Structure formats: structure tokens, C-alpha cells
Amino acid sequence: MRRDLVFGTGTLAVSVIFYRMADAIPTSQLADAVGPQGLPKVYAVILSALSLILITRGLRDPGSGIGDPGGSGSRGSRIPDPGSRSFRAIGMLLIGVAYIVLAPWLGYLLSISGLVFATTYYQGGSLTRQSAVVAFCGGVFFWLLFVVMMGISQP
Amino acid sequence: MLTPGIGLAAFAGVAWGILGGALPGISPSITMALLLPFTYGMDPTLAVVLLASTYVGAEYGGSIPAILIRTPGTNAAAATVIDGYAMKEQGRAGEALGISLYSGFVGGMFGLAVLVLLAQPLSEVALAFTPTSYFALGVLGLSVIGSVSGDSLVKGLMAALLGLMISAIGTDPVTGVNRFTFGSPDLLSGIPPILVMVGLFAVGELLAQSGEPGWEKASAKEARVRFPRPAMWRRIARPQVIGSIMGTFEGIMPGGGGTISAFLAYNEARRWSPRKEEFGKGSPEGIAAPEAANNTVACTALVPMLSLGIPSSNSSAVLLGGFLIHGLIPGPMLFAKNSDVVTGLYSGLFVANIAMLILGYLIMIPCLWLVSRPKPYLMGFIYAFVMSGVYAIESSLFHVGVALLFGVIGYAMRYFKVPFLPMVLGVVLGFMVESNYRRALVLSGGNHMTFLQDPISATLLGLAVVFMIGSVMRHLAAPRGGRATASA
Numbered sequence: 001m002r003r004d005l006v007f008g009t010g011t012l013a014v015s016v017i018f019y020r021m022a023d024a025i026p027t028s029q030l031a032d033a034v035g036p037q038g039l040p041k042v043y044a045v046i047l048s049a050l051s052l053i054l055i056t057r058g059l060r061d062p063g064s065g066i067g068d069p070g071g072s073g074s075r076g077s078r079i080p081d082p083g084s085r086s087f088r089a090i091g092m093l094l095i096g097v098a099y100i101v102l103a104p105w106l107g108y109l110l111s112i113s114g115l116v117f118a119t120t121y122y123q124g125g126s127l128t129r130q131s132a133v134v135a136f137c138g139g140v141f142f143w144l145l146f147v148v149m150m151g152i153s154q155p
Numbered sequence: 156m157l158t159p160g161i162g163l164a165a166f167a168g169v170a171w172g173i174l175g176g177a178l179p180g181i182s183p184s185i186t187m188a189l190l191l192p193f194t195y196g197m198d199p200t201l202a203v204v205l206l207a208s209t210y211v212g213a214e215y216g217g218s219i220p221a222i223l224i225r226t227p228g229t230n231a232a233a234a235t236v237i238d239g240y241a242m243k244e245q246g247r248a249g250e251a252l253g254i255s256l257y258s259g260f261v262g263g264m265f266g267l268a269v270l271v272l273l274a275q276p277l278s279e280v281a282l283a284f285t286p287t288s289y290f291a292l293g294v295l296g297l298s299v300i301g302s303v304s305g306d307s308l309v310k311g312l313m314a315a316l317l318g319l320m321i322s323a324i325g326t327d328p329v330t331g332v333n334r335f336t337f338g339s340p341d342l343l344s345g346i347p348p349i350l351v352m353v354g355l356f357a358v359g360e361l362l363a364q365s366g367e368p369g370w371e372k373a374s375a376k377e378a379r380v381r382f383p384r385p386a387m388w389r390r391i392a393r394p395q396v397i398g399s400i401m402g403t404f405e406g407i408m409p410g411g412g413g414t415i416s417a418f419l420a421y422n423e424a425r426r427w428s429p430r431k432e433e434f435g436k437g438s439p440e441g442i443a444a445p446e447a448a449n450n451t452v453a454c455t456a457l458v459p460m461l462s463l464g465i466p467s468s469n470s471s472a473v474l475l476g477g478f479l480i481h482g483l484i485p486g487p488m489l490f491a492k493n494s495d496v497v498t499g500l501y502s503g504l505f506v507a508n509i510a511m512l513i514l515g516y517l518i519m520i521p522c523l524w525l526v527s528r529p530k531p532y533l534m535g536f537i538y539a540f541v542m543s544g545v546y547a548i549e550s551s552l553f554h555v556g557v558a559l560l561f562g563v564i565g566y567a568m569r570y571f572k573v574p575f576l577p578m579v580l581g582v583v584l585g586f587m588v589e590s591n592y593r594r595a596l597v598l599s600g601g602n603h604m605t606f607l608q609d610p611i612s613a614t615l616l617g618l619a620v621v622f623m624i625g626s627v628m629r630h631l632a633a634p635r636g637g638r639a640t641a642s643a
Contacts, residue, residue, distance in 0.1 A: 028330040085363075092538075096538070104552070115538060123530060139539075
């Protein structure tokens with residue numbers, strides 16, 4: 001399958017990089033016979049061997065292509081077809097990244113409310129006052145839960 | 156030792172677990188992983204009770220959508236769909252839910268008894284462990300990869316190796332040299348397993364759910380639970396015993412989960428039933444057996460985890476994460492130095508099984524209301540909960556970023572059909588394997604024969620070889636796509 005080919009290639013690259021990084025670890029005078037490089041190198045070698053097996057399997061049996069077939073996405077809604085699920089996932093990821101970037105500036109209450117609002121809208125919710133109110137109330141709820149009740153600091 | 160705090164934690168955990176289990180796509184391990192950062196500031200005993208109770212609640216919660224909308228909320232509830240949904244179609248949904256609840260209670264109590272009887276004696280064997288033996292134990296834990304690798308043993312091994320590589324990030328356990336830290340002080344102490352678990356299970360699931368259509372909703376009208384009458388107790392007693400026995404064996408075995416025992420219990424219950432023809436058409440026994448099995452597993456899976464520190468399923472791996480957060484190391488020292496935590500856990504599980512009976516009856520309607528909220532709102536709140544909880548671990552936005560990264564990895568693993576548990580095993584056991592391996596070699600002067608000369612080590616390594624060979628042979632013999640994975 002092409003997925004095996006892609007995954008195998010990716011892990012082969014990871015194992016090569018990992019091996020080189022392990023090789024670059026400085027030798028310590030306190031080191032034992034195996035050393036800090038020993039087992040990481042073994043892991044990298046075994047992973048590369050398994051990656052080659054998977055790549056071979058992928059080449060022998062191409063199977064279906066990458067990506068989901070076009071599916072029955074909800075027409076007329078802002079949720080696209082299943083074929084673009086990966087792009088949808090990237091959008092969710094970017095919302096999380098935006099939270100990490102903005103939280104130190106906006107503070108916890110505003111940034112977590114923004115996260116709830118953005119996620120709700122992104123997942124097909126409506127851009128209405130109700131959504132904004134629910135998001136803000138959610139932010140207050142989390143602030144009360146973590147900061148006030150649990151005494152756990154947030155950004 | 157039962158305290159009000161433990162009782163409250165048990166009730167809260169069960170309630171949360173039922174809610175999470177009732178949401179299709181949210182497995183018990185994800186439900187527990189969502190709570191994991193939240194427990195960071197709690198008392199250790201209450202934290203483990205909360206997590207373990209969540210597991211108990213989720214195993215019942217998974218049967219709710221299985222019965223009402225033909226969609227198992229958890230993998231282990233898949234067997235319940237067969238007769239549960241058939242009963243619902245006959246207008247007997249309340250009866251089906253009641254049988255599921257009662258059987259789960261019976262199975263859970265049975266599993267708790269097994270846990271109390273077996274965990275400590277098994278852990279005392281580990282008192283004789285040396286670094287050599289601990290290394291062999293870690294290898295044994297990793298050897299179950301074959302059982303939890305689903306269709307592809309190769310991918311399972313690769314995931315485990317990736318997990319071992321992740322465990323190597325940070326400070327070397329013997330020399331103190333920095334490894335794979337990219338010069339970042341945030342990585343000096345390595346990547347906490349909890350971030351890996353929350354990322355893979357919770358964040359990865361959120362990413363995967365993006366763009367998926369909303370979950371089918373069940374009507375609250377058909378969800379009034381009806382407890383079985385005494386005549387029904389007699390009828391479902393035998394399948395409950397069968398399920399409990401199946402669940403015990405699978406839960407104790409490293410690599411076991413709840414799915415396989417649920418189906419095995421269903422098959423055996425049908426084989427031994429005088430009313431075989433009713434199975435598949437709404438047989439109460441067809442619900443009682445798998446539900447007893449999967450709730451037994453919720454307790455017996457803790458046996459290898461508590462006594463040896465080897466998680467046998469995704470959920471017990473998350474529970475192990477809960478222990479590690481609080482500096483509790485499973486094994487004989489846990490029973491010696493933290494016996495209060497262990498007895499608190501036992502008490503908590505006892506209360507949790509009773510709480511499941513009570514809450515399963517009382518909160519059905521509010522539970523259905525909550526899980527019927529529009530999916531966009533649910534996703535928003537879950538995302539916020541995860542991000543806040545991860546930050547709470549060490550007040551670090553870097554950790555939140557790491558959890559997101561593992562969410563991406565988890566999403567990719569779903570896409571490439573790579574199993575999670577081997578990677579979790581690698582991350583959790585990697586430090587134990589490497590540090591004890593190297594210590595053993597230092598003590599033996601570099602002589603590798605020490606691993607065979609130590610009888611405990613030799614036995615464990617032998618078992619590991621047997622498990623691996625068995626897994627390889629099973630994979631070679633099975634048709635492609637025909638193997639069940641370990642459940643959540």
C-alpha cells in the first residue's frame with residue numbers, strides 16, 4: 001500500500017537522523033561499556049531495517065492511493081468532504097497553535113474563550129451572539145475550575 | 156480505607172467515565188487521558204481513584220450508544236451491540252440497559268476481588284528483582300507488542316521503537332549527558348509520558364474528529380433504565396460468570412484488553428446457553444456476558460500494572476501515567492511504601508462499582524442530554540479542557556506545544572494504521588529497559604551472560620521470547636485484516 005511506502009520512508013528518514021544525532025553525542029569519561037549512544041543507535045538500526053521491510057511491502061503491493069476517497073460530505077454546510085479531512089485537522093491544529101501564541105498576551109480567560117469560539121465555529125457552529133456568549137461562559141467556567149477552585153495557574 | 160474524598164472521587168470518576176464512554180469515538184483511555192493533567196494537583200490517592208473509576212464508568216458508558224443507536228461507545232461494547240440493539244428494536248431498551256448495568260456491576264466486583272487477591276502476592280515476587288531482572292521485565296512488557304499490534308506486527312514494532320527513541324530524549328540515566336535535546340532546556344528532563352498519552356489519545360482524536368459528521372443522537376424517552384427482576388438474575392448468572400472468568404484471564408495477561416474477552420464471553424455464553432437460538436435476536440444473556448467481561452477487565456487489567464508496572468491496555472497505561480505523575484512507582488515498593496494509596500484504590504474501586512449502579516440509573520437522562528449537544532460545542536469544550544489541563548502539569552506552554560505535536564503524530568498514526576499502545580509501551584518502559592540494562596552490565600563487568608545467569612531474568616526473557624514467537628506465528632497464520640486489536 002502507498003501508505004506503507006510513505007510511512008516506511010518517513011521512519012527511515014527518522015532513523016537515519018536519529019542515528020547521526022546519537023553518533024554526535026559526546027563520549028563521557030563516566031560512560032559505561034554501552035554509553036549514552038549505544039541503545040539509541042540500536043533502536044535506529046532496527047527501525048531502519050523495519051522501515052525497509054515496510055517500504056518493500058509497499059512497493060510490492062501498491063494497493064490504493066493516499067487519501068480518502070471522496071465521501072458523502074454534508075452538502076450546503078461548511079464541513080467539507082471527507083477527502084479534505086487532513087486539511088480540517090490542520091485547521092484544528094492551527095487553532096491550538098494560535099492559543100499557545102496568544103495566551104501570554106491576552107491572558108487565560110480571553111484566550112480560552114477564543115479557543116472555544118474558534119473551535120466551535122470551525123466545526124460548523126454558527127457565527128452568532130449565542131456562540132460568543134457560550135464561548136465566553138465556557139472561558140469563565142474553565143477559569144473558575146482551574147484557577148479559582150483548583151488553584152492551578154494558567155497563562 | 157474509605158474516606159469521603161475517595162467516595163467523591165469514585166463517584167466523579169464514574170460519572171465522567173459514563174459520559175465519555177457514551178460518546179462514540181471517545182474511548183475509555185481518551186476519557187482518562189483528558190483527566191490526567193487535571194489530576195496533577197490532587198492528592199495521589201484521590202487521583203488514582205478518579206482515573207480508575209473513570210475506567211469503570213466508561214466500560215458501562217460504552218454500552219449506552221451500543222444499545223440505543225447501534226454504535227459502540229467503546230471497542231469492548233461492540234459485542235453488546237448484537238443483542239442490545241435487537242432488544243431496543245423490540246422496545247426493550249430499558250431492560251437491555253438494566254442488564255448491562257447489573258452485569259457490569261457483577262463483573263466489576265468479581266474483578267476487584269481478583270485484583271485484591273493477586274496484585275500484592277505478585278508484586279512480592281518483584282522484591283527479589285535486581286537491575287538484571289528489571290531489564291528482563293521491561294523486555295517482557297515490550298514483548299506484548301505483538302498482541303497489541305493489530306494487523307501489522309511490523310508497524311507495531313516500529314511504533315514501539317519510536318516510543319523507545321522518545322524515551323531516550325533528555326538526560327542520560329547513567330552519565331548525565333544530554334541527548335536529543337536540541338539545546339533546549341525544556342527537554343532536559345525528557346518528554347513526560349503523560350504528554351505522549353494526552354497527545355496521541357485526546358488531541359489526536361480531536362484532530363481526527365474534525366470534519367466528521369455529528370454523532371447520531373438517542374432519544375431520552377427510550378432510555379429509562381429498568382433493573383432486571385430476580386427471575387432474570389438467575390437466567391443471566393451463568394453468562395455473567397463466563398464473562399467474569401474471560402475478563403479475568405484477559406485482563407491479567409499483558410497485552411490483553413476488553414474487546415477480545417467480550418467477544419469470547421459472548422461466544423461461550425451462547426455455547427453454554429439452553430436458549431442458543433435467541434442469541435442475535437435480543438437475548439439478555441448476549442448482553443450479560445460481554446458486559447460482565449469488560450467490567451471485569453477494568454479491574455483485573457490493574458493486576459500487572461500495580462504489581463509489575465506493566466500496562467496491559469491503553470487505559471491501564473494512562474492509569475500508570477497517573478501514578479508516575481505523583482511519583483508513585485508500581486511494584487513491590489508501592490505496596491510497601493504507599494500501601495495507603497493501594498488500599499485507597501481498592502476502596503475507591505469498590506465504591507466506583509456501586510456508584511456505577513446508582514449513577515447509571517440516575518444520570519441516564521442528563522447524560523443523554525449532554526452528549527446530544529451540538530458537536531461543535533462539545534469539541535470546543537473538550538479542546539479547551541485538554542489545553543488547560545496540559546498547561547497545568549508544569550505551567551508550561553512548551554508542554555502544550557509538545558502535546559499538540561503528539562496529537563499530529565497520533566493523527567498520522569491513525570491515517571497510516573499504526574497502533575498506539577506499542578508506542579506508549581516504548582515511552583513508558585524505555586527508561587526502565589535502558590537504565591537497568593546498563594546498570595546490570597556495570598555490575599557484571601560487561602558480561603551479557605548475567606541476563607541468563609539470573610533465574611528471574613532468564614525466566615522473564617524466556618517468556619518474552621515465547622510471547623514474541625507466538626505473536627509472529629499468529630500474524631503469519633491469520634488472514635490480513637482479521638485480527639482484533641487490544642481495546643482501549
